[in-house]
Amino acid sequence: MNLSCENLGWSVRGQSIVDGVTLEVREGETLGLIGPNGSGKSTLLKMLAGIQRPMRGKVMLGQRSLGDLPQREVARGIALVEQQADTADRITVRDAVELGRTPWLSALRPWSEDDSRIVARALDAVEMTAFDGRPWHTLSGGERQRVHIARALAQEPRILLLDEPTNHLDIHHQLSILDLVRKLPTTNVVALHDLNQAMECDRIALMHRGHLVALGMPEEVLTSDRLRRVFAVSARVMIDPDDGRRLFRFHRLEQMS
């Protein structure tokens, strides 16, 4: 099942936030979505997830437009981990992850042992099993982030959209979440800020001021010239002598072009 969008656009008060974005996410790939703050990454992801209605263009899931599908069916195919989602309710970690089963349950299909198993597996995948009964408000930022990811996993989607999933995470968990995501059998779109981490994606989409300015293999997209124009940094590429992988080192340029 492929996720794609065509000429996607969204504006607020006459100002264009996302404009003319056309892309196709390939089955099974991990697509890195990068761009400066405010470039429209979160807005694009929300439209791709079907929780924000596009003003122009459309999102296609397989052969059908998201707008024509019932929300429930969309949620069985696509899960979104939002950048910021918090609650004042006194729910536990397990409660929060159990919410991921919502699109699969109904009055005729109540909670079952299978659902419990899926929830346990999701908790295990993000190394949060030990936190099972902890109240939400006692968790640290990174622990919350991992619970959100577990909830998305419990949704058993074919397509996983993650908005800065490594935000708040320590380096060990950053790497283990990205590893986990890449190894999942799902198709993934991951908004990231760390360009060295983005290099590990199969392909990269680069957003700038609401436009998709480049889409392709990481080495092709992240050229020094583009980084200068989009992020206003000068980037030096270094090669890791052990495995020949490319690493970036950045210097700030004073003027944002």
Next chain:
Amino acid sequence: MTQAAAYSAARRKLHWGWITPPVLFAAIIAGATIGETRIPVATVLQVLGNNLLGTDYAVGRIDAGIVWDYRVSRAVVAACCGAGLALSGVVLQALLRNALADPYLLGISAGASTGAVAVTVAGVGAGVISLSVGAFAGATLSFLLVAALARAAGGGMGVRGAGVIVLAGIAGSQLFNALTAFVIAKSANAEQARGIMFWLMGNLSGVRWDDVWLAVPAAALGLGACLWHVRSLDAFTFGAGSAASLGVPVRRVQIVLIGLAALVTAAMVSMVGSIGFVGLVVPHAMRFVVGVRHARLVPASALAGAVFLIVSDILSRVLVPGQVLPIGVITALVGAPAFALILVRGRAR
């Protein structure tokens, strides 16, 4: 989940199902027993038997009349109002993501009062629309106004909008209370005005069996809709966006459930006036007892709301000898301190 845990979860469910009828029955018996003239429990049971089971106990005509025509109907309506208002509170708190959301604080009750008074006193609708319809129109109008005001003030539905929506609710309540006072001053005579003011504070003394046929369906409808939507209500835990990504048709659920909350509130207000704080206090208290998941919170709040209002009604009859207090006074005496507690607790975190 281990087998033992699954077993105990199933047992707990059973336990809840069992507790409801006897508790409710006991509360209604208490409501029928206690009052200005105390009637023995045995007599109350005999009257109930005569009316419900077709038994033929010899009971004094006056006692039978007091128990069946006044007190039982009154207790049943009180139970329905309590359940309905508590469920309205649960729905509003879940969907607006706001701990202080409640039909009274958000001005829905005030709007319903204005609608009801406009129909009865000023004759709006020329006798074609009933009291309840007027109350529903007022309730809906006031909610839309308060929601629009809250949104314009930037509070919206977010976690941080708590203060803003309550302020908007206060503005809405004040406006509609003023409108009510205006309608009364313009169209009612002194006698009518006194009666209405008493009714507005919440009063069950006018309740008869006719009202039961509105109260029971309204409460049952509210309970049924909430039970049907328990998973959707849970899905709003992390906000509307998160609910949408979990497959909940957010707009439809909001319209249906908030519309129903307004409808149930309006039905209750049209019978007994506006009773405050039930929708606020009961769900919060129940969250302490059964937790925040709606599969348990909804039935628990309905039951507790029913019992709370029956008990408040009893207190309103016996607290000051020889005088009936408006029931809204009792619920406010309990509710205002509870409200303060919620504020303080919210800050401490």
